[in-house]
Amino acid sequence: MxxxxxxxxxxxxxxxxxxxxxxxxxxxxxxxxxxxxxxxxxxxxxxxxxxxxxxxxxxxxxxxxxxxxxxxxxxxxxxxxxxxxxxxxxxxxxxxxxxxxxxxxxxxxxxxxxxxxxxxxxxxxxxxxxxxxxxxxxxxxxxxxxxxxxxxxxxxxxxxxxxxWANGTALAKLTAAQSLSELLANASRTARNSLDVDRPITLTNFDAAATKSQEIAKLLGVPVLDAYKAHLDLASINLKVGGLSLHDGEIPLRQLGLGSRRMLQCGIQKAGxxxxxxxxxxxxxxxxxxxxxxxxxxxxxxxxxxxxxxxxxxxxxxxxLTVHDLHIVHKKGGVVTIISAAEKGLEEHEVQGKIRSNAEAFLAKKVVVCEGATEVGFLRGFDDHQIENGRDPLSYYGVALLDAKGASKVKAMAMAFKSLSYDVSVLADGDAEAQFSTADTAELVAMGIPTYVWSDKLSLEERAFQDLPWVYVLASLKFAQDELSYPVYDQVRTQYREVLPEDLSTWPDSPKLRSAIGAAAKNKNAGWFKDTTRGDLWFKTVSPAFKDPVFGKTNLALELGKLWEWAESV
CATH class of the missing domain: 3.40.50.300 (P-loop containing nucleotide triphosphate hydrolases)
Structure with a gap:
């Protein structure tokens, strides 16, 4: 059935x-x-x-x-x-x-x-x-x-x-018809007989106590029909059908590891x-x-x-598994809905491939589609910062951070998750109009997907180095040079094209130098923070800036704040 x-x-x-x-x-x-x-x-x-x-x-x-x-x-x-x-x-x-x-x-x-x-x-x-x-x-x-x-x-x-062989188990159903109750009753009787055989050895002290009890009984006028002795009470033994269990030799299979027990049970269910x-x-x-x-x-x-x-x-x-096997369960206010990942109309979103490459996100309630690993790492650091300041973590709200692995994949990824009724938002750079355009942003927003893009068509690195207080710009340079071993001076000098002191800590603040640092940091051949771990560590380097009320009004801080508000929303 x-x-x-x-x-x-x-x-x-x-x-x-x-x-x-x-x-x-x-x-x-x-x-x-x-x-x-x-x-x-x-x-x-x-x-x-x-x-x-x-x-x-x-x-x-x-x-x-x-x-x-x-x-x-x-x-x-x-x-x-x-x-x-x-x-x-x-x-x-x-x-x-x-x-x-x-x-x-x-x-x-x-x-x-x-x-x-x-x-x-x-x-x-x-x-x-x-x-x-x-x-x-x-x-x-x-x-x-x-x-x-x-x-x-x-x-x-x-x-x-x-x-x-308890009632209703698959193992009981696998068994040919036989009176298990009679079998276990006979087992109880056999146990009594075997105990009698070894009585002189195993029950000597128990029988001695029984003999004393018999003497007391006679003194009190309690009738003794034969002789008192220690013996098994069949009613107390009460062997039940559930007491008959599967063994490997003398070892009950209930002692197998959890996974082995469950696999075996699955096989018995199928066969029985x-x-x-x-x-x-x-x-x-x-x-x-x-x-x-x-x-x-x-x-x-x-x-x-x-x-x-x-x-x-x-x-x-x-x-x-395949998309035909997967069914996404959503619950809101106690009302549960179930959507097939293979539902008609989803073919264009190529859900199967996205499941294979981004399986973790399908186990979440909300998904932030990030353009790349830098954004994922930066948000992880931001998450830790918020926790340290008394906020609940993103995991509390069921939020998963997803690396789209490139601006050209952001839109399709976001639309696929939205089609499966996930709550979705996007965090993307603004510097790749050909891959993720202003029109793409508008289309996602119209579908109910909040999309956070850095202003002035800048990448995350460029936006950060424009907005951060200068002391944290210098801290980022030192982190990239000392901890990540990048030739920061040479790479920034290539972008700046003017004389700079070799001591990074003496660099003077200027819009031009900030732009040069941002360009060097995001350069695809250098990519100071182009993976999740480095993005996370970079945020931790600059996180004190988020306590600065002036910095709080910058585009970087405002967009992250908006994303956090979305994450916290019901």
Missing amino acids: KIRKIVIKNFRGVKALDWNVPTADIFCLIGKGDSSKSTILEAIRYTFHPQWNLAFSDADFYQCKIADPITVEITIGHLVADFSALNKYGLYLRGWNAAAQTLFDEPDDDLESVLTVRLTVEKDLEPKWIVVCDRNPDGVPFKQADRNKVGAGLIGVFSERELS LEEGHITLFDELEFGLEPHRITRLIKHIREDKRGQYFLTTHSPMVLRE
């Missing part, structure tokens, strides 16, 4: 979600942390929970508002035959148009037959599972045995139970459910090295019977 539509209301962090699930077998949910990706997986698991004793608490309600019931409706297709029988759920069948991703209340020959399962939890915290349709809104109970047939299993961080399965894999990368991530994703991709819902925060996982 496979999921076609998911509707969630008032469950944990989700106030509302309505997702028409595309026809596919792999769905990797990505996006900023706390966007409710794991909650979606839990909602699926709860809807098809194979046991009756599912516990809820007030914290499972959206904002703990127990007056608003939890409702999860999941429409499933690819049904097993008995689900469509009239004496089962045949009267509740509906129709699904895969091409239009539309649900119809009446089944039809041209539509896939589907069932909608509804899980509701009200303030009494008692879950109720029913199969519903608009024709029969009261529904009919969706029985525990039928929930088990759907084959929905969660592979989470805590997976030890799944490597035992002959009629198909819905596997929920939370944080796929947990405990796995890159080569095992590759192996696991290949295993998932080759499984044509199962449907997989994954979550990840790993760029490695994103690079192994």
